[in-house]
Amino acid sequence: MAVPLLEVRNLKKYFSRDTGLIDRLLTKDAAPVKAVDGISFTVDAGEIVGLVGESGCGKSTTGETLLLLHKPTAGEIFFRGENILKYSKKELRKLRRHMQMIFQDPYSSLNPRMKVRNIIAEPLKTHGLTSSAEIQERVESLLVRVGLDPTHQDRYPHEFSGGQRQRIGVARALAVEPSFVVADEPVSALDVSVQAQLINLLLDLQQEFHLSMLFISHDISVVKQISNRVLVMYLGNIVEQGPVREVLTNPLHPYTQALLSAVPRPNPHVKTERIILTGDVPSPIRPPAGCKFHPRCPYRKPECETIVPVEKEESQGHRVACHLY
Numbered sequence: 520m521a522v523p524l525l526e527v528r529n530l531k532k533y534f535s536r537d538t539g540l541i542d543r544l545l546t547k548d549a550a551p552v553k554a555v556d557g558i559s560f561t562v563d564a565g566e567i568v569g570l571v572g573e574s575g576c577g578k579s580t581t582g583e584t585l586l587l588l589h590k591p592t593a594g595e596i597f598f599r600g601e602n603i604l605k606y607s608k609k610e611l612r613k614l615r616r617h618m619q620m621i622f623q624d625p626y627s628s629l630n631p632r633m634k635v636r637n638i639i640a641e642p643l644k645t646h647g648l649t650s651s652a653e654i655q656e657r658v659e660s661l662l663v664r665v666g667l668d669p670t671h672q673d674r675y676p677h678e679f680s681g682g683q684r685q686r687i688g689v690a691r692a693l694a695v696e697p698s699f700v701v702a703d704e705p706v707s708a709l710d711v712s713v714q715a716q717l718i719n720l721l722l723d724l725q726q727e728f729h730l731s732m733l734f735i736s737h738d739i740s741v742v743k744q745i746s747n748r749v750l751v752m753y754l755g756n757i758v759e760q761g762p763v764r765e766v767l768t769n770p771l772h773p774y775t776q777a778l779l780s781a782v783p784r785p786n787p788h789v790k791t792e793r794i795i796l797t798g799d800v801p802s803p804i805r806p807p808a809g810c811k812f813h814p815r816c817p818y819r820k821p822e823c824e825t826i827v828p829v830e831k832e833e834s835q836g837h838r839v840a841c842h843l844y
């Protein structure tokens with residue numbers, strides 16, 4: 520069997536809380552924030568995997584931890600079959616070229632004092648990839664490839680629209696020809712029409728560069744447009760995963776069903792019942808025992824309050840963690 524490009528095993532990222540001495544003495548509560556709480560999944564070469572869930576469920580922390588912007592609390596990350604958590608500093612420097620990020624906010628992720636030419640050239644220089652003439656040629660070809668005018672390379676980010684700025688972010692991420700990209704809510708700050716253009720661009724580039732991507736979004740309808748497979752995340756855990764068509768037409772987990780029921784239908788005559796979740800998302804500091812979703816689940820059973828559901832495969836590649844199965 521082919522080795523996946525990326526394999527994550529039981530990854531955890533807990534953040535300690537700086538509660539201060541007085542707080543700690545008074546409350547004796549220094550429990551960490553369990554942002555990512557033991558997740559496992561794979562991304563194959565050339566595959567786009569969507570990661571979906573409500574805001575605050577640990578999606579961005581997952582992406583950032585994969586790129587080692589945070590040190591994992593536990594677990595393993597394999598890239599091309601090698602455990603990158605065992606890499607030396609030198610090996611990590613080489614690895615960074617192959618794993619890049621497209622950020623959510625095209626306003627704050629680009630340095631406002633740098634010209635576009637330098638923003639795109641920076642990663643090329645950092646990784647010592649090409650000479651000055653080659654860098655110039657590469658910047659121009661990248662601008663053309665993401666649909667921008669190369670004669671605008673001496674402009675600053677504020678001279679572009681939001682959609683254009685996100686295209687600059689894409690060009691910067693692809694400059695070093697990575698094989699894996701984490702795209703963290705790359706279209707959520709854009710108008711709907713601009714979102715569609717950017718998704719089409721990402722799909723084209725994915726084909727052209729044979730990219731693998733973890734596409735993070737709170738919007739399951741956006742994930743549907745771009746992903747081959749989808750991971751549904753709730754409070755630091757993956758509760759359901761599988762081929763996108765299979766999960767979206769046959770959602771098994773009550774949380775996935777609720778997310779899907781909130782998506783507006785293109786045909787207003789087709790009525791679907793909206794599942795309204797009661798209660799707030801619990802705190803990741805003291806998540807509920809058993810199934811973390813049980814306080815909001817309309818189908819909860821007594822064992823849901825005490826026993827953590829284990830992931831089971833219901834059909835090929837379609838896995839769910841729920842006591843109903």
Ligand code: SF4
Pocket residue numbers: 772773774810811812813814816817818819820823828840841842843
């Ligand atoms: Fe609901 Fe129980 Fe399934 Fe959790 S394990 S989603 S509480 S039925």
